[in-house]
Amino acid sequence: MLIHAKKILDFIMLSAQAPTLTEITEGVDISKPTVLKILTTLEFLNFVYRDEVNKTYYIGTAMIGYSEKALSGLDITKIAKPYLTKIRDITGETVHLGIEEHNEIVFLEKIEGNRSVALKSRVGGDLPMYCSSMGKATLATKTKDEIEKYADSVDFLPRAENTITNKARLLKEINDARKCGYAIDDRENENEVMCIGAAIEKDKHVYGAFSVSVPAYRMTPDQQQKIIDLVLDAKAKISKQV
Known part of the structure; x- marks a missing residue:
């Protein structure tokens, strides 16, 4: 499951524009129910943010702390x-x-x-x-x-x-x-x-x-x-x- 989560985060990060659930599913080649389940968990943890209007996903603010800590080390x-x-x-x-x-x-x-x-x-x-x-x-x-x-x-x-x-x-x-x-x-x-x-x-x-x-x-x-x-x-x- 962690490997799937990383693939999803990588896809969102590398996308030119914030992707939808369908675009993520097609891009990572994982079933839509599994992608949705992982995205829901990632959103709860603030690893991703979902735009309710456009139904698109962004990298969440929780990732900032991890990246800053990694670079500071x-x-x-x-x-x-x-x-x-x-x-x-x-x-x-x-x-x-x-x-x-x-x-x-x-x-x-x-x-x-x-x-x-x-x-x-x-x-x-x-x-x-x-x-x-x-x-x-x-x-x-x-x-x-x-x-x-x-x-x-x-x-x-x-x-x-x-x-x-x-x-x-x-x-x-x-x-x-x-x-x-x-x-x-x-x-x-x-x-x-x-x-x-x-x-x-x-x-x-x-x-x-x-x-x-x-x-x-x-x-x-x-x-x-x-x-x-x-x-x-x-x-x-x-x-x-x-």
């Missing part, structure tokens, strides 16, 4: 945020902080830029490692066997115009990231968005990763080098404090 957020905010202030671009979880990168923090375009990312959301700078930077910290295991198990689904769709290219970019200390997402996850990211590592332990997202038209060679320098500097300073 992650020291990497507290340590990294001042450095990432500084990058945002210098560049005007959006900066993300994430951690690896189940072969995905989960966003812990999103520091919005004042020059940024609308991005799909959100705190608590995730994205594949093979097509993100944070993911490739994280993979670059792993052993050869771990990388091979990941590359052999992942489905290289195209997400944008330049998504990595084969193992050979991924292995090359991971190798490049290991050599230079950062990774690049060149319009691989979102069209016309580039990211430069690095892993936060100390004593062979990876605490997370961060990236700077820039519209491709603003990523001139000079701007790219400036961001690389900022990323490497922040990586070194954060790693000293973890």
